[in-house]
Amino acid sequence: MALTRREAMAGCGAALLTGLPAFAQAAYPSQGIKMIVPYPAGGTTDLLGRLVADQLRSGLGAHVSVENKPGAATAVGAEHVARAEPDGHTLLMATSTTLAINKTLYRKLPYDPVKDFTPIALVAGVPFALIVNPQIPAKTLSAFIAYAKSKPGLAYGSAGNGSPQHLGAEMLKAAAGINIRHVPYRGSVTAMQDMIAGHIAFVMMDLQPALKPIREGKLRCLGVATSKRVAAAPDIPTLAEAGLPGFELVAWQGVVGPAGLRRDIADQLAAQIGKLLADPATRDKLTALALEPLPGSTPDSFAAYVKTEVDRWAVIVRNSGATLE
Incomplete structure (x- = not known):
């Protein structure tokens, strides 16, 4: 039998007076x-x-x-x-x-x-890292900076305008004094794949998805943008160690x-x-x-x-x- 409005209000009031909730909170999760x-x-x-x-x-x-x-x-x-x-x-x-x-x-x-x-x-x-196509004749950060200065407009990829990859490369541009050209992608993995194919020269990207191709020799990492070396790749120096003091991007x-x-x-x-x-x-x-x-x-x-x-x-x-x- 349906309650009248007055009966319903009385029930709520009784619940408040006894310190009990008038309506129990729904259990969670109740759906996918x-x-x-x-x-x-x-x-x-x-x-x-x-x-x-x-x-x-x-x-x-x-x-x-x-x-x-x-x-x-x-x-x-x-x-x-x-x-x-x-x-x-x-x-x-x-x-x-x-x-x-x-x-x-x-x-x-x-x-x-x-x-x-x-x-x-x-x-x-x-953690982020500076990663280059291995066809680039630079095995150290200083060699890469010299190469980039000799190739104005060197193309780099990112996960899109304003992404950490984009901002990190622009930080590198300012710190190293190089002239580079931004090519935005819809994700860092897509940019990385295009770098492996030789369409762009480098990325400043999250290290995780690049670890496997780095270990396979398809990519080269010149430094990590962390305050100390990354445990998963202890042989890779920090960019600060490699010649850019204070450079950090995490x-x-x-x-x-x-x-x-x-x-x-x-x-x-x-x-x-x-x-x-x-x-x-x-x-x-x-x-x-x-x-x-x-x-x-x-x-x-x-x-x-x-x-x-x-x-x-x-x-x-x-x-x-x-x-x-």
Whole structure:
């Protein structure tokens, strides 16, 4: 029998007086979860998104799918998640591009990196490296700089305008005093493949997807843009060691949901990501892939970190002169 409005209100009032919720919160997850990856399949972000998806699948007992939505410096995938229902069933494998770089890069961004998302947890740091086609007669950073100065307009690739790969190469341009030409792609893996084919000379890209072709001799790495050598490739010097003191470029990846996500759901997801990163096998796998596991972050600490990163990357973006509409 249907309740009258007065009976329903009386029931709510009784619940409030007894300290009990009038309506129980829905159990989570109540349906399948979508992990949106704002880059094509095969790259670092895709790899990490699938690792997190596997953990949520086993840890929460839910169906978790991964959907690649590349484009517009991650803005396509980010906007999709920002507009989704904040129920924890649509998540984003966000990057420093999504949450920090785009804030300054875009004149008009279709989402607000701080206001439109609920940070959940950091996942990994992503070291970058200077990688060249082995046909280039340069086996050291100094030799490469000399070669680039002798070849004005040397072409380099990136994952798109304003991407960390683009900004990193522009940082190299300023630090080394070389004249280079940007060729944007839809992802760093595509740029890397074109470099292997000889269409571009070099990239400043995330080291992880390039490790295998480097070891196979298809590419040559002249230095990593980290403060210390990467454990997965200890024979490769840092760019600072090789002749560019203070040169450092490390991006990061983390999981976010739409703004307004219930705190208990965010905490539940963060706990699963923390469990993934605490697993020795996962940590060893990430380290072997030249990625730095970032365990221990919470929704609050991740939110605070994003705010500081917006300011840090703003300086890099402005110095590069890169802008997008």
